[in-house]
Amino acid sequence: MKKILLSIALLIGGLTFGQNVQDQKVSFSFIQLPSNPIAKGISNFNLVTDLSGYVKSNEDSMSVYQNKLSTFEAEFATWLEDKKRVDKLYLMELAKWERAVNATVSPAVAPVMPIKPPYANQPVKEEIRLPLLTEDVTEVQTNSSINLEGYTKGEGGAIVTLAILGFQNASITVKKTGTGAATKYKYTSSCKMPVKVTIEVPGEGVILSETVNDNLQTSVIKSYDNQYEHQVWLIDNYDTFWAERQKTLLSSSLKAANALINDKCGYPKRTRSTEIYTVKKHKGHDYSDLIDAYTNVKSGYDLLFKDVERKSAIAKIENGIEIWEDALEETNPFDNKDRVNKKVTALLYANLAEAYMWINDFDAADNYLQKAKIGGVSKYKTFAKRLQSVLNGLKARYEANN
Numbered sequence: 072m073k074k075i076l077l078s079i080a081l082l083i084g085g086l087t088f089g090q091n092v093q094d095q096k097v098s099f100s101f102i103q104l105p106s107n108p109i110a111k112g113i114s115n116f117n118l119v120t121d122l123s124g125y126v127k128s129n130e131d132s133m134s135v136y137q138n139k140l141s142t143f144e145a146e147f148a149t150w151l152e153d154k155k156r157v158d159k160l161y162l163m164e165l166a167k168w169e170r171a172v173n174a175t176v177s178p179a180v181a182p183v184m185p186i187k188p189p190y191a192n193q194p195v196k197e198e199i200r201l202p203l204l205t206e207d208v209t210e211v212q213t214n215s216s217i218n219l220e221g222y223t224k225g226e227g228g229a230i231v232t233l234a235i236l237g238f239q240n241a242s243i244t245v246k247k248t249g250t251g252a253a254t255k256y257k258y259t260s261s262c263k264m265p266v267k268v269t270i271e272v273p274g275e276g277v278i279l280s281e282t283v284n285d286n287l288q289t290s291v292i293k294s295y296d297n298q299y300e301h302q303v304w305l306i307d308n309y310d311t312f313w314a315e316r317q318k319t320l321l322s323s324s325l326k327a328a329n330a331l332i333n334d335k336c337g338y339p340k341r342t343r344s345t346e347i348y349t350v351k352k353h354k355g356h357d358y359s360d361l362i363d364a365y366t367n368v369k370s371g372y373d374l375l376f377k378d379v380e381r382k383s384a385i386a387k388i389e390n391g392i393e394i395w396e397d398a399l400e401e402t403n404p405f406d407n408k409d410r411v412n413k414k415v416t417a418l419l420y421a422n423l424a425e426a427y428m429w430i431n432d433f434d435a436a437d438n439y440l441q442k443a444k445i446g447g448v449s450k451y452k453t454f455a456k457r458l459q460s461v462l463n464g465l466k467a468r469y470e471a472n473n
Contacts, residue, residue, distance in 0.1 A: 125237025
C-alpha cells in the first residue's frame with residue numbers, strides 16, 4: 072500500500088512540476104542570397120538562346136538517314152540489275168527450250184522446261200525510318216520560361232545562355248512478365264532533352280556552367296496481353312507520341328534551368344517552416360517572458376521578406392534573443408521542478424540557434440545548436456540536426472555575398 076501511495080505521489084509531483092511545451096508552428100518568407108553572386112552594380116541580364124547544338128544534331132541525323140537511303144537505293148539498283156540479268160538468262164534458256172520442243176518429233180523425248188533461278192534477297196526500304204528530329208525551339212518559348220529574380224531583362228548585364236542540346240536517346244523497351252493467361256508486355260519509353268546553362272559576367276567571366284536534365288526520363292506507354300497490339304499502336308501514334316514527349320521534356324528542362332539560375336545567382340523568395348518553442352501557463356511558474364519573446368521573434372520573422380533592409384526585423388528578433396538569454400541565466404538542468412529546468416533550457420537553445428541564424432550571427436547560432444544537440448532532450452536534438460543543414464547553407468550564401 073505504501074508503494075502504491077508513493078507511486079501516486081511521484082506521478083502527481085511530475086504532473087505538477089512538468090512543464091508543458093508548446094510547439095508554435097511558424098512559416099515565413101525570406102529572400103535567398105545567391106551561392107554564385109553576380110558582381111554588384113549589375114542589375115540586368117540578357118538571355119541568349121543557343122540552338123546550334125540540336126540544329127547540328129538534326130543535320131547529323133538527317134545525314135545518317137540520307138546515307139542509309141543512298142545505300143539502299145544503290146543496293147536496290149544493284150539488285151534490280153541482277154534481277155534483269157537473271158530474267159534475261161532465264162528467257163534465253165526458255166527460248167532454247169521452246170526451239171528444242173518445236174524440233175522434237177516425239178513428245179515422249181521432249182526436253183524438260185528449265186527452272187527459273189531465284190533472285191537475290193531484295194533490300195527493304197521500310198527498315199529505314201525517318202529519324203526523330205528535335206522540333207524547332209523559339210526564343211519566345213525560352214524568354215517566357217526564364218526570369219532571374221532580382222534582375223531585369225536587358226542589354227549590358229550578365230549574359231545567360233541556354234544551349235538547347237536537343238532530343239536524345241529516344242527508345243522504347245518491353246518487359247514481359249507472367250505466363251499463359253497472365254502474360255503481360257509493358258512498354259516503356261526513354262529519352263532526354265538536356266539544356267546547358269551558362270552565366271557570364273562582364274569582367275568576371277563564366278560564374279555558372281551546368282547542364283540540367285541530362286539523365287534519361289522514362290515513361291510507361293501501356294501494357295498489353297500480347298506483343299502485337301503495340302505494333303498497331305505504333306502505326307497510328309509513333310510520330311505524335313514522340314512529339315508530345317519532346318514538348319514535355321522541353322518544358323521540364325526550361326523549368327529546371329530557371330530553378331538553377333535562381334538558386335545559384337538570383338534572389339528568389341523562399342519559405343521557411345519551423346517551430347518556436349514556448350511553455351504553456353504553469354501554476355508553479357510564470358513563463359510570460361517566453362511568450363513575449365515568441366511574439367517578438369515571430370514578428371521579426373514575418374518582417375524578413377517585407378523589410379528590405381531588415382532593420383526592424385532584426386530589432387524584433389534581437390529583443391526575443393535578449394529575453395531568452397536572460398532566462399538561460401536561471402538554468403538548472405538538475406532540478407525538474409525549477410522554472411528553467413533541463414527541458415526548458417534545451418528549448419531555449421533551439422530557439423536561440425534559429426533566431427541567431429536569421430540575424431546572420433552564424434557562430435552564435437552554431438554554438439546554441441551544438442548545445443541543443445547535447446542537451447539531453449531528444450526532441451531538440453532532432454530539431455538541431457535538421458537545423459544544421461539549413462544553417463550551413465545560409466552561412467555559405469551569406470559569406471559568398473559578403
